[in-house]
Amino acid sequence: MYELAIIWDWLGFAIRWLHVITAMAWIGSSFYFIALDLGLRKAPDLPEGAHGEEWQVHGGGFYHIRKYLVAPERMPEHLTWFKWESYSTWLSGAALLMVVYWAGAELYLIDRTKVDLAVWQGIAISAASLGVGWLVYDRLCKSPLGERPTLLMVLLFGLLVAMGWGYTQVFTGRAMMLHLGAFTATIMTANVFLIIIPNQKIVVADLKAGRVPDAKYGKIAKLRSTHNNYLTLPVIFLMLSNHYPLAFATEWNWVIAALVFLMGVTIRHWFNTRHAGTGNPHWTWAVTVLLFLAVMWLSTAPLRQGDLDEAEARELSASERVYAEAEGFEEARDIVLGRCSMCHAREPVWTGVRRAPKNVLLETEAEIAAHATPIFLQAGASHAMPPGNVTWMEEDERRVIVAWYRAANGG
Numbered sequence: 001m002y003e004l005a006i007i008w009d010w011l012g013f014a015i016r017w018l019h020v021i022t023a024m025a026w027i028g029s030s031f032y033f034i035a036l037d038l039g040l041r042k043a044p045d046l047p048e049g050a051h052g053e054e055w056q057v058h059g060g061g062f063y064h065i066r067k068y069l070v071a072p073e074r075m076p077e078h079l080t081w082f083k084w085e086s087y088s089t090w091l092s093g094a095a096l097l098m099v100v101y102w103a104g105a106e107l108y109l110i111d112r113t114k115v116d117l118a119v120w121q122g123i124a125i126s127a128a129s130l131g132v133g134w135l136v137y138d139r140l141c142k143s144p145l146g147e148r149p150t151l152l153m154v155l156l157f158g159l160l161v162a163m164g165w166g167y168t169q170v171f172t173g174r175a176m177m178l179h180l181g182a183f184t185a186t187i188m189t190a191n192v193f194l195i196i197i198p199n200q201k202i203v204v205a206d207l208k209a210g211r212v213p214d215a216k217y218g219k220i221a222k223l224r225s226t227h228n229n230y231l232t233l234p235v236i237f238l239m240l241s242n243h244y245p246l247a248f249a250t251e252w253n254w255v256i257a258a259l260v261f262l263m264g265v266t267i268r269h270w271f272n273t274r275h276a277g278t279g280n281p282h283w284t285w286a287v288t289v290l291l292f293l294a295v296m297w298l299s300t301a302p303l304r305q306g307d308l309d310e311a312e313a314r315e316l317s318a319s320e321r322v323y324a325e326a327e328g329f330e331e332a333r334d335i336v337l338g339r340c341s342m343c344h345a346r347e348p349v350w351t352g353v354r355r356a357p358k359n360v361l362l363e364t365e366a367e368i369a370a371h372a373t374p375i376f377l378q379a380g381a382s383h384a385m386p387p388g389n390v391t392w393m394e395e396d397e398r399r400v401i402v403a404w405y406r407a408a409n410g411g
Contacts, residue, residue, distance in 0.1 A: 012099045019092040026085035038275035075207040090189035111172045130186045164254035173248035181238030191224040233264040245355035246299040263291045320369040326408035339391040376405040
């Protein structure tokens with residue numbers, strides 16, 4: 001039923017909305033506690049075991065906050081845990097990955113010009129890579145490198161660059177960026193779920209039992225929390241990148257991603273230094289600008305899109321054939337070619353458009369058939385495309401697209 005496409009699109013929207021809301025909550029609390037931790041000050045009246053304190057004003061009142069480096073002498077009656085923001089962000093993100101990239105693997109995940117994968121193989125690589133990444137990272141942190149945090153961060157950066165390169169060898173550019181973001185976010189949430197919270201629970205159990213908690217658990221949690229702090233901004237970029245083909249639809253997308261991770265470090269270093277009151281490193285902004293200019297330059301590299309003749313010659317998949325053989329396809333195809341392909345082309349002719357929006361190409365019958373559902377949703381069921389109706393698509397033409405899509409889906 002063609003209504004299923006509308007329901008599925010709204011489901012994706014709902015999950016994306018939830019993902020954004022939970023991510024805001026997680027990032028907000030993370031940034032707040034990093035700033036709070038760095039802004040702690042010594043005071044002569046600090047109780048035993050307290051590391052520092054902070055006075056803050058907000059909402060018409062004052063807050064007096066103290067941090068115990070290991071734990072207070074006794075367990076407080078009320079204790080707030082910050083963990084569900086992280087868990088719900090990852091769970092909603094995983095659901096969105098399944099809805100968009102797994103259910104739409106033939107369109108958004110697999111790039112058969114790189115590796116001719118079956119759908120199940122692409123999904124298996126997608127899922128396995130997230131878990132394997134965490135295992136490698138966790139092993140590095142638990143090795144002697146855990147005592148050398150700077151070297152560990154360099155190796156973590158190398159791991160992320162290698163994963164970006166690996167993803168781009170098998171997936172579409174859009175999927176490569178998204179999966180690198182999911183790979184990083186999995187590390188961050190696993191840090192919370194498997195390391196930070198369990199360590200804090202050990203400390204709480206020691207307090208309840210009257211034992212003196214071991215300081216090593218706080219030290220381990222601090223290392224993982226620091227990694228999460230520096231990875232947050234690149235993850236946001238990677239999650240937004242699917243809207244910008246200049247970021248993902250280039251041969252050097254994995255290098256762009258690597259530079260974005262470096263920008264995340266320089267930006268957070270400035271904020272962390274300022275919060276700690278130890279300086280004002282303006283040089284970080286100059287470095288960030290230079291890195292961003294490098295990203296812009298790399299985005300002009302040629303696309304890996306192959307020759308148009310090869311695209312014309314390739315055989316249609318079974319799902320594409322359903323739409324290509326449905327009643328009304330020829331008329332719908334001509335409408336799309338006349339109203340959409342000036343932008344959705346390997347070499348767009350519309351002024352100001354350098355890359356096809358979202359890297360969606362609509363120049364061949366196979367490409368139009370492959371994008372039947374997005375065409376229906378964007379130009380049939382809604383008036384989202386063409387933007388501002390700049391190519392003057394008529395209402396009758398939109399009805400043709402709807403009729404074609406309905407015919408392919410059993411009316």
